[in-house]
Amino acid sequence: MKFIETKISGVYIVELDLLKDERGFFARTWDEKEAVERGLQARMVQSSTSFNQRAGTLRGMHYQEKPHTEAKLVRCTQGALYDVAVDLRHDSPTYLQWVATELNAENRRALYIAKGCAHGFQTLSDATEILYMMSEYFNGEASRGVRWNDPAFKIDWPEVSTRIVSPKDQTWPDWKT
Secondary structure (H helix, E strand, O other), X not given: XXXXXXXXXXXXXXXXXXXXXXXXXXXOOOOHHHHHHOOOOOOOOEEEEEEEOOOOEEEEEEEEOOOOOOOEEEEEEEOEEXXXXXXXXXXXXXXXXXXXXEEEOOOOOEXXXXXXXXXXXXXXXXXXXXXXXXXOOOOOOOEXXXXXXXXXXXXXXXXXXXXXXXXXXXXXXXXXX
């Protein structure tokens, strides 16, 4: 596995080292030891999937409040998506900055998102499926979000003819700095 640093501390693009032969390939998709060596939250306790029927589906920006903050590893298993992390850690030098990368079934990349960052994505193709691994269990009382188009972040989302956003994700409050 290759951990590629982004401008946000603790947020990495993760590329696989494919062991190829005539049958195909094999690759580790997560390695606790390698994560610990980088100071990352390595223990993942929950895994979830999201299936999105149409291109232009936008989900986010989601996070969990202390003491239930969570790290996430997000991978696209089918289709393609534009994946975004926003740094919400007040003490971070990249506070309110965002990073994005395309995850798709062909590049097999993942995005590791540090605790204290919000996460969201927009699908780039129909029938897109995303696999999440989380370091903490979902806690509905701690579940929070910020609006995908909040002016505090100025996220540059891909243009789409139709953007599909849930009423909940459309009405998250503005981020208070």
